[in-house]
Amino acid sequence: MAASTKxxxxxxxGLWSIPSSLDEKPQLIGSKCPNCGEVFFPVNSVCVNCQSxxxxxxKLSRRGKVYSVSTVMLPPPQWYKGPVPxxxxxxxxxxxxxxxxxxxxxxxxxxxxxQEVELDxxxxxxxxxxxxxxxxxxVPVKS
Amino acid sequence: xxEVAIAGVGLVxxxxxxxxxxxxxxxxxxxxxxxxxxxxVYAGMEWKEIxxxxxxxxxxxxGGTHQCVAKVGLTGIPIANVFSGHSSEAALRLxxxxxxxxxxxxxxxxxxxxxxxxxxDNQSMPTWMRRMALDVLPAEAACSAVRYMKxxxxxLDDFAAVTVMExxxxxxxxxxxxxxxxxxxxxxxxRMIASPLNLLTxxxxxxxxxxxxxxxxxKLKSKTKAVTVASVLQTSATxxxxxxxGSVSVSTRVKNPDCVELAARQTWEASGLGPxxxxxxxxxxxxxxxxxxxxxxxxxxxxxxAPRLLRDGYFEIGGKLPANTDGGLMGRGHPTGATGxxxxxxxxxQLREEADSRQVAGARVGFAQGGGAGxxxxxxVLKR
Amino acid sequence: xxQVAIAGVGLVxxxxxxxxxxxxxREIYELGAEAIKKALDYASMEWxxxxxxxxxxxxxxxxxxxxxxxxxxxxxxxxxxLEGACSSSQQSLRQAYLDVANGxxxxxxxxxxxxxxxxxxxxxxxxxxxxxxxxxLPAMYAIDTRRYMQESxxxxxDMARVAVMExxxxxxxxxxFWYQGAEITxxxxxxxxxxATPIRFLMxxxxxxxxxxxxxxxxxKLKSKSRAVTVxxxxxxxxxxxYDNLGIRVHEKVNLNCTELACKQVWETSGYxxxxxxxxxxxxxxxxxxxxxxxHCGFCKPGEVGKLLREGHFEIGGKLPANTDGGLMGRGHPTGATGxxxxxxLFLQLRGEAGERQVPxxxxxxxxxxxxxxxxxxxxxxx
Numbered sequence: 068m069a070a071s072t073k074x075x076x077x078x079x080x081g082l083w084s085i086p087s088s089l090d091e092k093p094q095l096i097g098s099k100c101p102n103c104g105e106v107f108f109p110v111n112s113v114c115v116n117c118q119s120x121x122x123x124x125x126k127l128s129r130r131g132k133v134y135s136v137s138t139v140m141l142p143p144p145q146w147y148k149g150p151v152p153x154x155x156x157x158x159x160x161x162x163x164x165x166x167x168x169x170x171x172x173x174x175x176x177x178x179x180x181x182q183e184v185e186l187d188x189x190x191x192x193x194x195x196x197x198x199x200x201x202x203x204x205x206v207p208v209k210s
Numbered sequence: 211x212x213e214v215a216i217a218g219v220g221l222v223x224x225x226x227x228x229x230x231x232x233x234x235x236x237x238x239x240x241x242x243x244x245x246x247x248x249x250x251v252y253a254g255m256e257w258k259e260i261x262x263x264x265x266x267x268x269x270x271x272x273g274g275t276h277q278c279v280a281k282v283g284l285t286g287i288p289i290a291n292v293f294s295g296h297s298s299e300a301a302l303r304l305x306x307x308x309x310x311x312x313x314x315x316x317x318x319x320x321x322x323x324x325x326x327x328x329x330x331d332n333q334s335m336p337t338w339m340r341r342m343a344l345d346v347l348p349a350e351a352a353c354s355a356v357r358y359m360k361x362x363x364x365x366l367d368d369f370a371a372v373t374v375m376e377x378x379x380x381x382x383x384x385x386x387x388x389x390x391x392x393x394x395x396x397x398x399x400x401r402m403i404a405s406p407l408n409l410l411t412x413x414x415x416x417x418x419x420x421x422x423x424x425x426x427x428x429k430l431k432s433k434t435k436a437v438t439v440a441s442v443l444q445t446s447a448t449x450x451x452x453x454x455x456g457s458v459s460v461s462t463r464v465k466n467p468d469c470v471e472l473a474a475r476q477t478w479e480a481s482g483l484g485p486x487x488x489x490x491x492x493x494x495x496x497x498x499x500x501x502x503x504x505x506x507x508x509x510x511x512x513x514x515x516a517p518r519l520l521r522d523g524y525f526e527i528g529g530k531l532p533a534n535t536d537g538g539l540m541g542r543g544h545p546t547g548a549t550g551x552x553x554x555x556x557x558x559x560q561l562r563e564e565a566d567s568r569q570v571a572g573a574r575v576g577f578a579q580g581g582g583a584g585x586x587x588x589x590x591v592l593k594r
Numbered sequence: 595x596x597q598v599a600i601a602g603v604g605l606v607x608x609x610x611x612x613x614x615x616x617x618x619x620r621e622i623y624e625l626g627a628e629a630i631k632k633a634l635d636y637a638s639m640e641w642x643x644x645x646x647x648x649x650x651x652x653x654x655x656x657x658x659x660x661x662x663x664x665x666x667x668x669x670x671x672x673x674x675x676l677e678g679a680c681s682s683s684q685q686s687l688r689q690a691y692l693d694v695a696n697g698x699x700x701x702x703x704x705x706x707x708x709x710x711x712x713x714x715x716x717x718x719x720x721x722x723x724x725x726x727x728x729x730x731l732p733a734m735y736a737i738d739t740r741r742y743m744q745e746s747x748x749x750x751x752d753m754a755r756v757a758v759m760e761x762x763x764x765x766x767x768x769x770x771f772w773y774q775g776a777e778i779t780x781x782x783x784x785x786x787x788x789x790a791t792p793i794r795f796l797m798x799x800x801x802x803x804x805x806x807x808x809x810x811x812x813x814x815k816l817k818s819k820s821r822a823v824t825v826x827x828x829x830x831x832x833x834x835x836x837y838d839n840l841g842i843r844v845h846e847k848v849n850l851n852c853t854e855l856a857c858k859q860v861w862e863t864s865g866y867x868x869x870x871x872x873x874x875x876x877x878x879x880x881x882x883x884x885x886x887x888x889x890h891c892g893f894c895k896p897g898e899v900g901k902l903l904r905e906g907h908f909e910i911g912g913k914l915p916a917n918t919d920g921g922l923m924g925r926g927h928p929t930g931a932t933g934x935x936x937x938x939x940l941f942l943q944l945r946g947e948a949g950e951r952q953v954p955x956x957x958x959x960x961x962x963x964x965x966x967x968x969x970x971x972x973x974x975x976x977x
Contacts, residue, residue, distance in 0.1 A: 115664065276839060284836075447660070455623040456665065584660050
């Protein structure tokens with residue numbers, strides 16, 4: 068039997084940190100402006116608020132609160148291959164941004180505003196070569 | 211800048227021209243060509259008098275305006291396909307400014323659309339976002355609606371009330387897609403699209419076309435009941451209110467007016483008028499709840515006040531501030547490339563006292579909020 | 595109308611940014627944002643100085659310009675996309691110019707960005723029934739070419755000669771697709787694979803990704819007035835009766851085509867004529883159109899262009915240097931960015947910044963850009 072050459076590929080490079088030990092968990096990687104403190108995800112070389120070009124990388128907080136959420140009943144026409152219905156929403160992070168994200172890990176329609184959620188990296192789909200495409204999402208905090 | 215008048219408008223009834231279920235099959239250039247001809251007839255002008263054209267189609271592909279114009283005349287004039295959220299809003303702004311600045315005397319703006327069925331393909335996001343379904347078009351508005359309910363106390367009944375009002379108005383508009391009013395129960399029970407938006411609180415895909423001829427006021431064939439443009443202002447998404455391109459984060463620290471509020475402020479300043487001067491308005495509402503927050507952002511009432519005013523009948527044809535008297539996006543349907551000009555057309559008809567059973571008595575000053583993806587805003591004030 | 599200067603320009607090297615075969619992967623909005631930043635830097639201006647923006651992108655979607663600008667700032671200025679197929683970005687410049695010339699704004703941005711999908715360029719201008727019958731873009735060009743060959747006497751060798759010249763120029767242009775690439779010979783061009791006779795593979799422009807941007811402003815807003823380049827005239831014309839939506843003549847010639855109309859307009863408004871131009875840009879997605887463009891724009895008499903080409907008339911060292919940066923074939927053709935790139939080369943020539951492509955002491959320049967619609971867009975620039 069041939070060895071499996073299946074890989075795990077992020078949907079886009081550089082979106083989250085790769086843990087270097089078992090205790091570490093992935094974090095979303097953004098940019099922070101040293102001039103005005105605004106934060107961006109994914110990274111951006113220019114501060115869209117004050118146009119400073121001295122941006123620093125920042126690892127965003129893994130936890131946040133649901134700012135708003137909607138349960139989508141119709142499958143999008145093209146690229147998405149996940150379950151339907153599913154939840155999309157904004158998660159507010161203490162870093163000063165809201166992230167537009169899938170909300171998963173409990174039944175569609177189960178999320179509430181202000182609910183605590185945390186980052187998860189999941190296998191979204193498999194490409195033509197059998198590689199697993201990874202994405203980010205937020206899931207309920209296990210309390 | 212010199213005074214610019216609207217010489218004529220032309221509409222093709224919004225609906226489906228897909229050739230199915232006994233419906234006629236017509237493509238957008240054909241619809242656009244018809245709208246142009248109607249606008250010319252209204253204006254008492256011939257094609258050869260048009261000196262430039264702006265327009266477009268959102269989903270029809272390239273060369274949209276050229277293809278519509280080619281159904282009417284080929285005189286070599288500059289024809290520009292434009293877009294800012296949708297096409298006809300950008301088109302009407304450019305058509306107006308080119309006449310106001312004296313670049314041309316008579317300019318056409320046209321928008322036409324034949325939409326594919328189903329959920330519209332959102333091309334504004336890169337593939338990696340689309341794999342995560344972040345491109346689903348109603349979802350962002352749905353999340354805004356959820357938040358609006360929390361912050362303002364608006365309910366699903368309030369959203370349904372927008373659709374009920376607009377469907378009632380649409381039944382009086384020969385150019386609207388929908389002929390039948392609906393009840394609140396029908397709206398609330400319709401199929402869920404993206405919670406809390408359901409089928410009847412989401413505008414319907416529609417085909418259609420709309421055209422408008424702008425001309426220098428002194429070039430009008432007939433000056434009676436002349437409608438002139440007081441202002442047209444266009445804005446784009448502001449920092450902290452929308453996702454930047456290629457980005458999935460929005461600031462929670464910076465508070466800026468959104469593009470609608472910004473355009474509204476510029477409008478009141480440029481036109482020298484205020485929200486209280488408007489006799490009839492058009493509000494951009496591809497989703498019923500958007501009617502409520504856009505009414506507020508345009509400055510017609512305080513934040514959070516719109517649901518109560520709606521309940522009081524404030525926005526009805528007979529109310530204090532008649533809005534979307536032709537049905538708005540919920541009642542007219544939404545051929546994306548044509549909606550902006552259709553909004554202007556209704557305000558125009560109202561000011562000309564040609565709105566039949568939709569007529570707002572004594573309407574002399576009107577307002578239209580055009581919108582679109584981005585988001586973007588084009589706000590127009592017309593007066594007679 | 596007041597004088598309008600080009601305050602700054604920016605280009606992202608035309609190439610492929612698809613992440614394939616070891617090439618870098620860049621999103622279209624990254625390309626656009628980079629070109630805009632370069633133009634702002636050149637102009638010594640900041641994003642907040644821009645009062646209005648006109649963008650272009652043909653295949654990326656109509657919202658691409660907003661994606662590009664929102665990487666840099668979101669002040670809420672009006673941002674409008676122009677779509678005129680290959681003439682899109684030059685139309686953006688035209689609208690920016692009109693706004694400033696007529697006093698609506700003082701500082702305006704024009705830009706274009708493109709990533710071309712692989713393969714034959716899709717044609718949405720032709721109705722489906724025509725496409726079903728096999729009509730396609732190279733075939734339309736080929737039909738026009740056959741007719742032109744018969745009327746003007748130009749040969750396939752002339753068409754190949756254009757390709758050779760443009761490749762040679764592109765090789766010297768750091769922002770071109772073919773920068774530091776290999777020269778080609780007439781024999782190689784004539785031996786290359788046929789696409790639609792008589793058009794051969796090496797007579798067609800390379801699909802490319804890229805971005806271009808320019809800041810235009812009123813004279814009082816220019817940071818530095820030395821060697822200021824101004825837009826002297828701008829025009830835009832479309833099809834007259836007798837031509838189809840790709841500009842191909844379908845009747846006996848009763849009217850001017852959109853190129854001839856647009857050129858006529860700039861000669862009239864600028865007060866200059868073709869004989870006054872010192873460096874030019876002609877539009878040639880496929881090499882034969884260089885030849886008929888030269889004629890329709892008034893740079894030679896009917897039937898004369900083949901002879902002039904063979905004499906080296908259009909070479910960088912010739913009487914009327916054309917497409918000195920490589921043109922569409924040498925530069926590559928990111929459709930939404932090409933039109934403005936033509937003007938940027940003219941700007942650099944007039945400023946004396948064209949490096950080894952420099953036409954000595956060029957002071958006045960002309961560009962014509964075509965695009966499906968059809969559209970003909972022309973500009974005259976002066977230093």
